[in-house]
Amino acid sequence: MSERFSFDLHASDGKARTGVIHTPRGGVRTPAFMPVGTAATVKAMMPESVRATGADILLGNTYHLMLRPTAERIDRLGGLHRFMNWDRPILTDSGGFQVMSLAGLRKLTEKGVTFKSHIDGSKHELTPERSMEIQRLLGSDIVMCFDECPALPADRDRIAESMRLSMRWAERSREAFGDRPGHALFGIMQGGLEQDLREESAQALRSVGFDGYAVGGLAVGEGQAAMFDCLDYAPGFLPEDKPRYLMGVGKPDDIVGAVKRGIDMMDCVLPSRSGRTGQVFTRHGVLNIKNARHMDDPRPLDEACTCPACRNYSRAYLHHVFRSQEIISSMLLTWHNLHYFQEIMQGMREAIAGGTFEAWEAAFHAGRAQGDIEPL
Amino acid sequence: MSERFSFDLHASDGKARTGVIHTPRGGVRTPAFMPVGTAATVKAMMPESVRATGADILLGNTYHLMLRPTAERIDRLGGLHRFMNWDRPILTDSGGFQVMSLAGLRKLTEKGVTFKSHIDGSKHELTPERSMEIQRLLGSDIVMCFDECPALPADRDRIAESMRLSMRWAERSREAFGDRPGHALFGIMQGGLEQDLREESAQALRSVGFDGYAVGGLAVGEGQAAMFDCLDYAPGFLPEDKPRYLMGVGKPDDIVGAVKRGIDMMDCVLPSRSGRTGQVFTRHGVLNIKNARHMDDPRPLDEACTCPACRNYSRAYLHHVFRSQEIISSMLLTWHNLHYFQEIMQGMREAIAGGTFEAWEAAFHAGRAQGDIEPL
Incomplete structure (x- = not known):
């Protein structure tokens, strides 16, 4: 200090x-x-x-x-x-x-x-x-x-x-x-x-x-x-x-x-504002939780993410509470988005310290190019 | 189990x-x-x-x-x-x-x-x-x-x-x-x-x-x-x-x-619904956080309460976020109300087990009769 x-x-x-x-x-x-x-x-x-x-x-x-x-x-x-x-x-x-x-x-x-x-x-x-x-x-x-x-x-x-x-x-x-x-x-x-x-x-x-x-x-x-x-x-x-x-x-x-x-x-307000409108950022790009494709999906937003929304809830639940205009929808999606943004920062800090920023950046873009997981 | x-x-x-x-x-x-x-x-x-x-x-x-x-x-x-x-x-x-x-x-x-x-x-x-x-x-x-x-x-x-x-x-x-x-x-x-x-x-x-x-x-x-x-x-x-x-x-x-x-x-939905409309239950009865008397009040809702709203925030803050229609207002006031309701239950369970329910009930009513703390 x-x-x-x-x-x-x-x-x-x-x-x-x-x-x-x-x-x-x-x-x-x-x-x-x-x-x-x-x-x-x-x-x-x-x-x-x-x-x-x-x-x-x-x-x-x-x-x-x-x-x-x-x-x-x-x-x-x-x-x-x-x-x-x-x-x-x-x-x-x-x-x-x-x-x-x-x-x-x-x-x-x-x-x-x-x-x-x-x-x-x-x-x-x-x-x-x-x-x-x-x-x-x-x-x-x-x-x-x-x-x-x-x-x-x-x-x-x-x-x-x-x-x-x-x-x-x-x-x-x-x-x-x-x-x-x-x-x-x-x-x-x-x-x-x-x-x-x-x-x-x-x-x-x-x-x-x-x-x-x-x-x-x-x-x-x-x-x-x-x-x-x-x-x-x-x-x-x-x-x-x-x-x-x-x-x-x-x-x-x-x-x-x-x-x-x-x-x-x-x-930026993006991760928090998007959390309230149902827009979700993951390693694989952007998804919108209000889309009907998530209605029956038992999988998390991102299986590799350690935020509470991904650890504890299915896409189906997040879809349900978003559609029902429940406050927990904003709470969980905002948490996830902020967590993901901070994970990007942590990844970049480590890559810069290790001299591997170029490889990190290539992996970042490759993950996004994959797009969201296929519907079940 | x-x-x-x-x-x-x-x-x-x-x-x-x-x-x-x-x-x-x-x-x-x-x-x-x-x-x-x-x-x-x-x-x-x-x-x-x-x-x-x-x-x-x-x-x-x-x-x-x-x-x-x-x-x-x-x-x-x-x-x-x-x-x-x-x-x-x-x-x-x-x-x-x-x-x-x-x-x-x-x-x-x-x-x-x-x-x-x-x-x-x-x-x-x-x-x-x-x-x-x-x-x-x-x-x-x-x-x-x-x-x-x-x-x-x-x-x-x-x-x-x-x-x-x-x-x-x-x-x-x-x-x-x-x-x-x-x-x-x-x-x-x-x-x-x-x-x-x-x-x-x-x-x-x-x-x-x-x-x-x-x-x-x-x-x-x-x-x-x-x-x-x-x-x-x-x-x-x-x-x-x-x-x-x-x-x-x-x-x-x-x-x-x-x-x-x-x-x-x-x-009952009362503690959670009231949390969203600004109605707060404490040992001293009911208060409404949107009332202007709380605008400059640095004190917690209830100084004896151990919930996060009371431990970490002033009435002034809770008033501000309620007036600003911030989601954290519903989060904190609902938490407080649910905490208070559970505290009543815990108090009654202990009083019944100890054979002191009548005294507990008298103290409960006496606390409520006091009314909320005086404005500063």
Whole structure:
């Protein structure tokens, strides 16, 4: 247990890296996948179950928490960790991205953004300074700079203008964050799919200096090929010795492709959201439990999986409780999906440490190409 | 672990009794509260969590399971225990009561009842013989006779006629059940609030002979005082040496009053359903977590409770996740309520064994009279 925030790289294999982020609340093994606990809960999961899947760190959403129950209330109650019963590291986003995707009546200025709550229509303001304050009140271990991010495709001028605004906000975030031993502030690189803008953004962030660096503005509609093209160069603009975080990614093959290109951390709602809609990820690809083919199937989702859904239940049961809209359906499928995502991360960490990432990746893709088991 | 079904009475205190029902799937400590697992799940709970609350036995609903996923399918999949991952005893109701309360286009004859499914409108028939077959296919440890039950108030002729039909069905149920070592068949006494009809019903059941006896037709709108009046005499008409089961009861004070009057087993959806609507039962009565008074309250629901909701979360958190319609709200509140109900049962079992039931009951009522803790 470190009292400072630090990052130790243990091994690399090609561009892929493995290591540990040390925080006073425990280590984060990288590459790391962070389940999303939007409103102070990873939906349908107890925090001890999230931990049992292998998660070292959660993501919390500033936008949701500032609106309900409010950052000030969480602070009075002892901080987000205590509030939601998760004593390991928490990373919080800055609220910027979700204001743009969820809030109403947004108004963007140099100072920040004003908007109306999607919950009750109340008016709010987020600025770099306020975002830093909220994330401090929440007690976040890894704080993200306040930024702005255009959906892709967008024209180059819009992307450049937005990136430069985000870089000015990054400086203000750094200033407002101050010196908080044991807590980290991450900068967020922007620049869309424009290599020179990505480089300019990285330079701006490096000249300020952060504890880690995110690649922002991807997974916003550009498609996997374009994202990978960008990831072929973007991580290289960032410091070797700091964690690199790809925000909002992704599907299993997105995650593997990102790690291959030098990414250390990711987050996504996909495994938990899919758990509630019946979409299941396994070594053999994707299946949908609501499909009638599972109705009489006594086999588990994946016979090799050690999660409770696979150890204790048939596809027939999971189909039944999904069709019956029973809560246990969301509980079991979310658990399975999170378990599978963490298993991918563990597999990659071991492969990178052993210098066998290429073989691991080939096996990963071969398993998916097989497709789901044949119906009985 | 017994290979036969049997009931050992260990102690009594006044009319209250404590003992153990032995089954090949494990013992059931009495007085026992059975959580309801309607559609092969106790809503919002993992079965291992239900067990952790102290439950020895679950109730499954024949009506729901025959419609979806069907008894034949559950049989092909290895039975209800394996299907829902609960290896301890299961009691199933006969389907009769729920056909009357949930199904459409019911037609009642001497033979049985035809009805339309509330799920998809398909037509079905339940008879004593079919109910026995379904409960056998499910693999139920304690099977209930198929019966009919009028809502109260009802006139005496209707109650008498219905009771006598149920007694003829009880004979047919006994005949159809046959000899199934390790499995029990319970008769159901009817007769509304008419003492002589209750006695006639009990005599009819005793002359057939069952492994246990339920008091049916209560908790159907008559109110607690009328129910207790009936329970002052009805259990006395039943054999001393067999378990007595009061169906569909109830609130904590209903349960305590029933045990005081000689009841050994009960079931009710109240703790689990209330968990989903925010109603919480504690030693100090009832509270509703959606009330704004809990919004800033750092205290647990009950500081003396050892359930996960009380050990790990504030009222403020539980209020927040309830208001945010997060699934963990149902998970935690259901767990708490089931834990509290089982704690009442454990308290009564110990008090009866120690000959201190009266003092226990006085303390139970005194705690409730206090009401919830004062707002901060």
